[in-house]
Amino acid sequence: MSYSVRPSNEVRQQISRRGLSSHVIRELFRGLDELAKNPSQHLVRVGPPADELQYDLIISEPGDPPREYLFTFSVLYATDEETLRLTRCDLNDEDLPRSEVATMSPTTVLGLSTVIAEEFTRYFRHLASRVERAMRALPPEKLWQKPFPFGNSVGHLVLHLTGNLNHYVGAKIAGTGYVRDRPKEFTDPTEYPGDELLTRFRDAVELVVRTVQSLDAEGLTAPVSEEQPIETRFGLLLVSAAHLNNHIGQMSYLVQAQGHSTQEPPIW
Numbered sequence: 001m002s003y004s005v006r007p008s009n010e011v012r013q014q015i016s017r018r019g020l021s022s023h024v025i026r027e028l029f030r031g032l033d034e035l036a037k038n039p040s041q042h043l044v045r046v047g048p049p050a051d052e053l054q055y056d057l058i059i060s061e062p063g064d065p066p067r068e069y070l071f072t073f074s075v076l077y078a079t080d081e082e083t084l085r086l087t088r089c090d091l092n093d094e095d096l097p098r099s100e101v102a103t104m105s106p107t108t109v110l111g112l113s114t115v116i117a118e119e120f121t122r123y124f125r126h127l128a129s130r131v132e133r134a135m136r137a138l139p140p141e142k143l144w145q146k147p148f149p150f151g152n153s154v155g156h157l158v159l160h161l162t163g164n165l166n167h168y169v170g171a172k173i174a175g176t177g178y179v180r181d182r183p184k185e186f187t188d189p190t191e192y193p194g195d196e197l198l199t200r201f202r203d204a205v206e207l208v209v210r211t212v213q214s215l216d217a218e219g220l221t222a223p224v225s226e227e228q229p230i231e232t233r234f235g236l237l238l239v240s241a242a243h244l245n246n247h248i249g250q251m252s253y254l255v256q257a258q259g260h261s262t263q264e265p266p267i268w
Helices: 009-016 022-037 112-136 154-174 182-187 194-214 233-257
Strands: 004-007 053-061 067-077 083-092
Touching: 004 009, 004 022, 004 112, 009 083, 022 053, 022 067, 022 112, 112 154, 112 194, 112 233, 154 182, 154 194, 154 233, 194 233
Parallel strands: 004 083
Antiparallel strands: 053 067, 067 083
């Protein structure tokens, strides 16, 4: 099981004020990713309080001579038992060189992969709620109707989005083995009940959420092939979100074309 590492605002500020070099920043990311993968191997219990843990991270700075710096993090398990909260950070950096300083925001310095996971989780679930709103705006008998001879029904667009997420995130990133039949997403003659269709779509979105939350910085930047111009897993997730948002706009138009409304307030 891989945990989520979440620094407190105090820790973000402590790190950002240090003016760390780009090398130290990279090694800090790697160290926190290792902590997330196997906390029991890296944490030692200290006290009081009895439930507080400590993580010591030593980073070597190249140079002549090379220097070593010790980060000491105070760590607590969150109540969800899936998150490690960094509550304090002490750094022995008396000799830290100030050349090549990377002035970075607290968010960039620490926990970028966690921020990305949280943002994607919120956004994909937000988009899923908009798909559900569009579906429920139509009576069941209109879900599979095509108001234009050259277009799609809302039902077929939901099939398409379900297949898209299962393919690009499920198969390409999570390795689910999903085999896509893209043409059938637009031509399937089976008029599935709305609740069944929505359940399959929700399952695909939650697969995306689990996948995003399992990726550390290395996982997000892992290369993908044959998806130009996309070159990383992060890029696939970004395009998948954009693709989903695009078709939601089409759904809203199809709902209106059939005399109904999503009752959705203006967004952006």
